[in-house]
Amino acid sequence: xxxxxxxxxxxxxxxxxxxxxxxxxxxxxxxxxxxxxxxxxxxxxxxxxxxxxxxxxxxxxxxxxxxxxxxxxxxxxxxxxxxxxxxxxxxxxxxxxxxxxxxxxxxxxxxxxxxxxxxxxxxxxxxxxxxxxxxxxxxxxxxxxxxxxxxxxxxxxxxxxxxxxxxxxxxxxxxxxxxxxxxxxxxxxxxxxxxxxxxxxxxxxxxxxxxxxxxxxxxxxxxxxxxxxxxxxxxxxxxxxxxxxxxxxxxxxxxxxxxxxxxxxxxxxxxxxxxxxxxxxxxxxxxxxxxxxxxxxxxxxxxxxxxxxxxxxxxxxxxxxxxxxxxxxxxxxxxxxxxxxxxxxxxxxxxxxxxxxxxxxxxxxxxxxxxxxxxxxx
Numbered sequence: 023x024x025x026x027x028x029x030x031x032x033x034x035x036x037x038x039x040x041x042x043x044x045x046x047x048x049x050x051x052x053x054x055x056x057x058x059x060x061x062x063x064x065x066x067x068x069x070x071x072x073x074x075x076x077x078x079x080x081x082x083x084x085x086x087x088x089x090x091x092x093x094x095x096x097x098x099x100x101x102x103x104x105x106x107x108x109x110x111x112x113x114x115x116x117x118x119x120x121x122x123x124x125x126x127x128x129x130x131x132x133x134x135x136x137x138x139x140x141x142x143x144x145x146x147x148x149x150x151x152x153x154x155x156x157x158x159x160x161x162x163x164x165x166x167x168x169x170x171x172x173x174x175x176x177x178x179x180x181x182x183x184x185x186x187x188x189x190x191x192x193x194x195x196x197x198x199x200x201x202x203x204x205x206x207x208x209x210x211x212x213x214x215x216x217x218x219x220x221x222x223x224x225x226x227x228x229x230x231x232x233x234x235x236x237x238x239x240x241x242x243x244x245x246x247x248x249x250x251x252x253x254x255x256x257x258x259x260x261x262x263x264x265x266x267x268x269x270x271x272x273x274x275x276x277x278x279x280x281x282x283x284x285x286x287x288x289x290x291x292x293x294x295x296x297x298x299x300x301x302x303x304x305x306x307x308x309x310x311x312x313x314x315x316x317x318x319x320x321x322x323x324x325x326x327x328x329x330x331x332x333x334x335x336x337x338x339x340x341x342x343x344x345x346x347x348x349x350x351x352x353x354x355x356x357x358x359x360x361x362x363x364x365x366x367x368x369x370x371x372x373x374x375x376x377x378x379x380x381x382x383x384x385x386x387x388x389x390x391x392x393x394x395x396x397x398x399x400x
Contacts, residue, residue, distance in 0.1 A: 026361075029333045029354045032370055036107070036360030039215055041208040043193040044106040048356045051300035052185035057308065058300025061331025064308040068340045069399035073386030081383055083375065083390045087348035088174055088270045088291045088325060093123030094375055095342055095390060098367075099329050099352035100150030100176060100274075105133025105225075107360040109218035113142045115359055118367035120145050127176055127350070130163065135228035136170045146173035150274070152181060153259060154250040159234045164266050166233075175267045176294070177260065180275030182253045185302040196244060218363075260288045272327070277312055279319040282326075292325035292347070299330050299352055310341060317345030335377025339385075342393050 026032060037045055051058025083094040098119050105111040112134035119126035120143050127148040128139050139147060149167040154160055167175060194202060209216055219225065230246070231237050237246045264271050273285045274294035285293045295313050297306045309330035317326050328341050329350035338349050354374065358366030382390065385397040 026369060027373070029357060029370060029373060032354070032357040032361045032366060032373075035362070036357045036366075039212060040107055040360040041205070041212050041215060043190075043195045043205060043208060044103065045360065046189040046193055047103055047195055048101070048107060048353060048360070050187045050189040051304065052187055052302055053304035055300060055304065057297055057304050057306050060308040061297070061300050061310070062333060063331075064310050065331055065333070065337045065340060068310070068344075070336070070340075070381065070385055071397055071399050072384060076386040078383040078386075078388065081379055081388045083379060083382075085347075085390050087125065087327065088272065090125065090173060090270075091123075092125065092348070094338070094378060095346075095348045096338055096371070096374060097125035097148070097327075097348060097350050098127055098355050099350035100127040100129035100132075100148075100178070101352045101356055102129050102131035103133060104129065104356065104359065107356050108215070108363050109222040110134060110138075110224055111359050112139055114364035115355060115367045116143050116147055118355075118364050118371065119147070122368065122371045124371065125174070128172075130229055131227060132229055133227065134224050136163075136166050136172070138224065138228060140170040146171050148172060148174040148176055148272075150176040150178055151263070152178055153252050153255050153263070154234075155252045156234060156250060159230075160263075161266060162233060163229065164263070166229075168267070168269075172269075174270040174272055174291075175263075176272045176274050177263060177290075178274045178298075179255070180277075180296065180298050180302050181251060182255050183251060185298070185304070187301060257284055257288065260290070264289065274329075276316065277306060277309070279312075279315050282316045282320045282324075286320040286323040290324065292327055293320070294350060295326060295328040295346070296330055296350075310337075310344070313341065313344050313346060321345050335374040335379070336381050338374060339378050339381050339393065340398070342390065343395050343397050345395075 085095050112132045116126040116139045125148050127150050129150050130152040149172040237243050271290045272292045273290045275296050276282050276293045277297050295309050295316050325347045327348040328346045332351050341349050354370045355367050358370030
């Protein structure tokens with residue numbers, strides 16, 4: 023491939039360079055993957071108004087997310103197993119995001135630890151929290167994020183139990199991954215990926231191993247992970263998490279106006295309209311289709327962000343036009359990471375920024391903070 027012009031090009035390159043079980047992990051949805059597809063397809067149904075003979079000079083995409091200045095209204099979403107798309111993946115993505123002026127969000131289920139990422143960055147990043155049954159471990163995670171000077175906590179609400187993803191089951195993907203002959207063959211056919219992985223010792227869930235009570239090695243990690251997601255998580259838990267954290271709090275996984283109203287009452291700083299990238303409840307509506315209703319319900323009370331289905335700068339612009347104050351991208355940066363490492367993450371961000379900037383101008387706007395529903399066609 024001589025030219026990479028869109029996120030789809032990075033996806034194609036990542037598919038050739040990342041072992042199948044890990045590429046499929048990032049590129050899969052639950053059950054029929056209907057919601058995963060709808061997340062992308064529903065963005066395409068939204069049409070833009072073309073405007074002409076307006077001043078298109080001196081454009082700016084700068085804005086804020088939860089009061090923090092960003093070069094464009096985009097954050098890198100928390101994604102599990104990022105360090106299996108490319109060696110030291112979370113560290114590289116965090117560095118790329120920092121240089122670009124957008125937030126990076128580290129997942130609880132990351133390969134590189136909070137401390138790993140803090141060691142290679144100079145500005146605060148965000149940390150995403152899963153609430154586990156082992157509350158002492160959760161409290162310790164929060165304290166570690168505070169010690170690393172993370173500037174926001176992203177609490178994921180929609181993973182109390184795991185949705186079934188057929189690709190992962192067919193690929194035999196487990197946590198941690200078990201190396202069968204099939205897996206070893208997949209890796210052997212990706213020599214670039216293998217060489218990078220041989221050069222790092224970060225190949226397990228480093229936020230968990232050595233920190234959770236009963237997890238001291240890979241063999242004990244699998245059993246712990248399978249039983250730890252807490253199905254009894256409730257709105258009451260947001261209160262003690264917010265108190266322990268003491269900083270900006272974002273609630274991720276809101277897809278219903280009633281839940282949005284409950285979230286606004288918690289005193290959180292923002293919510294993320296999200297169906298977990300189509301990876302949980304298959305048959306749920308797309309994130310972008312629910313955004314206007316949720317903005318109408320709570321947009322005057324709490325900052326509303328969105329993730330799911332964003333594959334271009336135009337998608338970001340459409341979300342902003344429908345009332346989002348920020349967006350999260352997961353798969354686009356993972357494709358970039360798998361394709362080209364840190365350089366690929368930067369390229370993914372550059373593609374999105376360029377598409378957003380040009381589209382905004384052709385819609386007759388010069389500043390992202392002036393974008394509203396009036397750029398959308400009837």
